[in-house]
Structure formats: structure tokens, C-alpha cells
Amino acid sequence: MAPILQVKNLHHRYSIGTPFEHVALQDVSFSVERGEFIGVIGHTGSGKSTLMQHLNGLLKPTSGEILLDGKDIWSDKKFTRQCRFRVGLVFQYPEYQLFEETVYKDIAFGPKNMGLPTEEIDRRVREAAGFVGITDAQLEMSPFDLSGGQKRRVAIAGVIAMEPEILILDEPTAGLDPEGREEILRNIESYRRAKNATIMMVSHAMADVAKIADRLLVMNQATLAMDGKPMDVFSRSQELLDMGLDIPEITRLFLKLQEKGIPVNPVYTMQQAVAELRRIREGKSHA
Amino acid sequence: MLKDITLGQFFPGNSAIHRMDPRTKLIALIVYIVALFSAGSWLSYGLVFAFLAGTIAISKIPVKAIVRGLKPLVIILVFTGLLNLLFTPGEKVLVAFWRITITLEGVVRAVLMMARILMLISGTFLLTYTTSPIGLTDGLESLLGPLKKIHVPVHELSMMMCIALRFIPTLIEETDKIISAQKARGADFENGKLLERVKALIPILVPLFISAFRRADELATAMECRCYQGGDGRTKMKLLRYKRNDLYAFVLLVLLLVAVIFAARLGL
Numbered sequence: 001m002a003p004i005l006q007v008k009n010l011h012h013r014y015s016i017g018t019p020f021e022h023v024a025l026q027d028v029s030f031s032v033e034r035g036e037f038i039g040v041i042g043h044t045g046s047g048k049s050t051l052m053q054h055l056n057g058l059l060k061p062t063s064g065e066i067l068l069d070g071k072d073i074w075s076d077k078k079f080t081r082q083c084r085f086r087v088g089l090v091f092q093y094p095e096y097q098l099f100e101e102t103v104y105k106d107i108a109f110g111p112k113n114m115g116l117p118t119e120e121i122d123r124r125v126r127e128a129a130g131f132v133g134i135t136d137a138q139l140e141m142s143p144f145d146l147s148g149g150q151k152r153r154v155a156i157a158g159v160i161a162m163e164p165e166i167l168i169l170d171e172p173t174a175g176l177d178p179e180g181r182e183e184i185l186r187n188i189e190s191y192r193r194a195k196n197a198t199i200m201m202v203s204h205a206m207a208d209v210a211k212i213a214d215r216l217l218v219m220n221q222a223t224l225a226m227d228g229k230p231m232d233v234f235s236r237s238q239e240l241l242d243m244g245l246d247i248p249e250i251t252r253l254f255l256k257l258q259e260k261g262i263p264v265n266p267v268y269t270m271q272q273a274v275a276e277l278r279r280i281r282e283g284k285s286h287a
Numbered sequence: 288m289l290k291d292i293t294l295g296q297f298f299p300g301n302s303a304i305h306r307m308d309p310r311t312k313l314i315a316l317i318v319y320i321v322a323l324f325s326a327g328s329w330l331s332y333g334l335v336f337a338f339l340a341g342t343i344a345i346s347k348i349p350v351k352a353i354v355r356g357l358k359p360l361v362i363i364l365v366f367t368g369l370l371n372l373l374f375t376p377g378e379k380v381l382v383a384f385w386r387i388t389i390t391l392e393g394v395v396r397a398v399l400m401m402a403r404i405l406m407l408i409s410g411t412f413l414l415t416y417t418t419s420p421i422g423l424t425d426g427l428e429s430l431l432g433p434l435k436k437i438h439v440p441v442h443e444l445s446m447m448m449c450i451a452l453r454f455i456p457t458l459i460e461e462t463d464k465i466i467s468a469q470k471a472r473g474a475d476f477e478n479g480k481l482l483e484r485v486k487a488l489i490p491i492l493v494p495l496f497i498s499a500f501r502r503a504d505e506l507a508t509a510m511e512c513r514c515y516q517g518g519d520g521r522t523k524m525k526l527l528r529y530k531r532n533d534l535y536a537f538v539l540l541v542l543l544l545v546a547v548i549f550a551a552r553l554g555l
């Protein structure tokens with residue numbers, strides 16, 4: 001099948017023609033297959049958020065193009081608007097965009113803008129609330145009476161309610177405690193499974209992306225530095241460290257073991273580590 | 288993008304103008320404006336213009352930046368120009384048809400008035416471009432200091448101004464972000480009838496106000512935690528001090544003012 005999203009030679013410069021002109025993206029190209037879960041990592045200021053805002057037509061490329069299902073998202077106005085619904089973008093700290101009197105109304109904002117009938121809006125709001133674990137009682141509350149983590153989940157539900165084919169989340173777990181982080185990751189996963197959606201997630205928490213993503217994009221100083229399976233990316237640990245990035249604790253430990261000449265395969269999640277250690281122990285006991 | 292608004296923005300730099308005492312710059316602006324409004328002849332305008340051009344050159348602020356700042360004023364400029372062009376009585380009629388008469392005096396006046404506005408605004412921009420908000424408020428506070436005697440809360444006023452200036456770019460950035468986020472949920476600000484467009488602002492204004500209040504609250508708490516309690520007995524980290532450059536500037540300013548007034552009197 002053709003890729004759902006293609007990014008070709010994307011360049012972006014901010015504030016062109018002022019003393020503050022700044023290259024935020026430089027010749028970025030990649031494509032996204034239907035149903036993939038892609039993690040996007042990179043140092044602060046490497047252009048991750050800028051890249052994400054191009055994918056649903058919020059920012060216009062300085063040059064280069066973005067194809068959704070093979071069609072340039074800037075080819076006509078109607079299609080650009082459609083892209084906003086087909087590619088849902090949850091911003092960094094989305095809880096600061098809530099504005100309605102009730103949680104229900106806030107989640108309904110997106111579907112309403114799509115011009116859906118009332119019953120369909122109602123169905124979507126309730127379903128989206130279900131995905132993120134917002135109860136019926138909470139739907140009638142003011143969003144400003146919720147806790148930070150709950151507000152975050154309401155904001156995510158606001159985008160999920162548009163039922164985007166591609167759901168993009170910009171650091172959805174930033175500033176939450178481990179419990180809250182886990183919860184959000186589970187919410188995203190359940191949406192993906194239910195709708196067979198494609199997910200792109202920007203994150204600073206290496207352990208999170210390692211666990212959940214099928215593929216990683218690594219941004220470094222406005223360019224796409226790496227694109228590959230988590231294992232391949234994490235095995236280039238020195239390059240990652242040079243970019244100011246971290247690798248999962250457990251990967252680092254296993255790389256150290258390798259250095260010491262112990263024949264382990266590299267791993268990047270705890271489960272893999274356990275399996276790998278088991279394999280070695282059994283291998284040894286046989287010998 | 289909203290971000291490209293340059294009004295009141297500070298362009299960091301290290302030119303002689305940047306380093307000048309903010310009080311000097313404030314006084315210079317006042318003298319410059321007085322000179323501009325005393326000017327009435329080509330030569331006097333020329334002098335004021337030369338002063339402005341010289342200052343811009345020394346400050347190393349790109350002319351482009353100043354021109355961009357002037358863009359929002361185009362309507363006012365055109366309006367002023369047209370009014371003066373059409374309604375200045377005079378002898379030397381250039382064009383006359385229907386009820387419209389354009390006189391040579393009208394053309395001259397229109398050009399001079401537009402030049403006056405342009406020079407007025409550029410001069411003001413130059414002050415804000417070369418002076419940090421903190422410098423500006425420090426300067427104001429110091430210049431207005433004598434008013435404390437008659438119980439004007441000079442320090443509080445300048446502190447408020449300083450905070451307001453400081454937060455303009457932050458709020459603009461925030462507005463940009465909120466607009467993008469609501470657009471991502473399909474909000475439409477460009478189409479629809481007037482009422483719909485006004486309604487479309489609600490999803491922007493509510494989060495913006497909430498975050499402005501939140502910021503104000505946090506700032507107030509932070510200031511209180513550091514025992515801020517107003518102007519009395521407060522010392523400054525950067526003391527304002529006049530230097531040699533300031534002296535030169537004052538001499539130049541007096542010369543400019545005298546020359547302009549003379550030139551205008553003599554009608555050169």
C-alpha cells in the first residue's frame with residue numbers, strides 16, 4: 001500500500017527577512033505507512049514541534065511538500081482544511097487551550113467544526129471520553145475544575161473526537177508523574193487499536209518511546225538525523241549522546257555488557273532484557 | 288503571523304546609541320519632537336531628517352526593520368496626505384475639476400505633513416529599538432523622580448510599565464500558540480459573517496485571559512517571595528550614570544534645536 005503521509009525535502013524558516021530569521025527545518029524527508037507508531041525524538045529546539053505543525057497544514061513549508069494519501073496538502077484550500085481533521089494534532093501542554101463551560105462542550109468543539117450531526121457529535125464525545133478515561137460525571141464539570149493530568153486527557157480527547165486517521169501528539173506526557181504518563185500512553189494505544197490509526201508521538205522520555213514505537217525519527221539541529229527501528233537507532237548510542245540525547249537506561253547497561261565481551265544482544269525495554277537474560281542463562285546451563 | 292509585529296520591540300545591540308543612558312535618549316526624543324514640530328521650512332526639516340538618519344546609522348538598526356514598523360501606519364499617512372492635499376487653500380492651482388482643487392501649497396503641505404509623521408514615529412521606534420524595557424522604565428522613573436514629592440507613585444507606575452512591556456512578546460507568542468491549537472481542531476477565523484467571526488474569537492480569548500491571569504498571579508507570588516514591597520529603600524543593580532557620550536548628545540541636541548528654530552524663523 002502507498003504510504004499515508006509523505007514528506008519531501010521540507011524546509012522551514014521562521015521570521016524570514018527579520019534579524020530573527022531562523023532555520024527550523026532543513027531538507028527533511030520521510031514517509032509514514034498506515035498504522036505505524038512513530039516516535040519522534042530530538043534535543044530541545046531541534047525542530048520537532050515545527051515539523052509536526054507542518055503535517056496538518058498549520059505551518060506552510062518554505063519549500064518542499066507534504067503529501068497526504070499522495071495529494072499535496074496545500075494543493076487546494078478545501079483539502080488543507082480537511083487535513084486538519086484527518087491529521088489530528090495535540091499540542092505541547094494542550095491543557096492551556098480548554099475554553100468551554102463544560103468538558104463535554106470542549107471535546108465537542110472539533111467535531112462541531114467538522115459540521116457533523118448532533119447525534120454523531122454526541123457519540124464521538126462519549127467515545128473519546130472513554131478512550132482517555134473521563135467519566136460521565138466529569139463530562140458535565142467545568143474543565144477548569146479538573147487536575148492538570150485530567151485536563152491534559154480532556155484536551156487529547158478533544159482531538160481524538162475528530163477521529164483522525166493520523167494522530168500526532170507533541171510531548172503528551174511532559175510534566176506528568178509516572179502513573180499519569182502510563183495512563184496517557186495506554187489511552188493512545190487503545191485509540192490506535194480501536195481505529196487502526198497511525199500515531200506519531202514526540203517525546204523526551206526515551207523509555208516511553210522505546211517501549212511503544214515501531215519506528216523512531218531523530219531530529220538534530222533542524223535536520224532528520226536518523227530514521228529506523230528503535231533497536232537500530234539505540235545501537236548508535238554514541239551518536240545519540242553526541243546530539244545531547246539519552247538512551248534508555250537498560251540499553252546502556254547491555255551495551256556495557258557487550259563491551260565487556262559478554263555475548264548479549266542489545267535490548268531497549270525491560271521485557272526484552274528479561275528475555276535476553278533468560279536466554280543466556282538457559283544457554284549457559286545447557287553448556 | 289502575529290509574531291512579526293515589531294511595535295515596541297527591543298533589538299539588542301552594542302552601538303553608541305544602545306549604550307547611551309536611557310534618560311538621555313528619553314530627553315533626546317522629547318527635544319527631537321519639539322524640533323520636528325518647530326520645523327517649518329525645507330532646511331529645518333532637512334536638519335531634523337539628517338539628525339534622524341545619523342542616529343539610525345550609528346545605532347546600526349537595519350532600515351528595513353524601521354520600515355516594517357511603519358507599515359501599520361500607511362492608512363493614517365494616506366489619510367493625512369489626502370486631507371492636506373485637498374483642503375489646503377492657495378494661489379497656485381495645479382489641478383481643478385468638479386469640486387476638487389489641488390494647489391501647489393497643498394502638495395508641499397501634504398508632503399511635509401507626511402514626512403513629519405514618518406519622522407515622528409521612526410524617532411520613537413528608534414528609542415524602543417535601542418533601549419531595553421528595563422532601561423526605559425529605569426530612565427522614566429529617574430526622570431519623573433521629582434514627582435514623588437507630590438506623592439505620585441512613580442516607582443509603582445514604572446514597575447507596572449516595565450512588566451507590561453516585558454509581557455507583550457510573551458502574550459503574543461501565547462496567542463499564536465492558542466490560535467494554532469484551535470485551528471488544529473478546525474476552528475475557522477477567516478470565513479463567516481461578522482457575528483460568527485466574533486464568536487470564533489472566544490476559543491482564543493478565554494484561554495488567553497486565563498493564562499494572563501495565571502501568569503500575573505505567579506509573578507505576584509514570586510515577587511512577594513522575594514520580599515518586594517515597592518520603591519522605598521530599593522537599590523539598583525545598574526545605576527544610571529551619564530557618560531561622555533551623553534554629554535556629546537546633549538550638546539548636539541541643543542545645537543539641533545537652535546539651528547532648527549533659526550532656520551524655521553528665517554524661513555529657509
Ligand SMILES: Nc1ncnc2c1ncn2[C@@H]1O[C@H](COP(=O)(O)OP(=O)(O)OP(=O)(O)O)[C@@H](O)[C@H]1O
Pocket residue numbers: 014015022023024042043044045046047048049050051092290
Ligand atoms: N514561532 C516561531 N518563531 C520563530 N522561531 C521559532 C518559532 N517557533 C520555534 N522557533 C525556533 O525554531 C526552532 C525549533 O523549534 P521547535 O519548537 O520546533 O523545537 P522542538 O524540537 O519542538 O523543541 P522542544 O523540545 O523544546 O519542544 C527553535 O530554535 C525555536 O527557537
Ligand SMILES: [Mg+2]
Pocket residue numbers: 048049050092170
Ligand atoms: Mg516542541
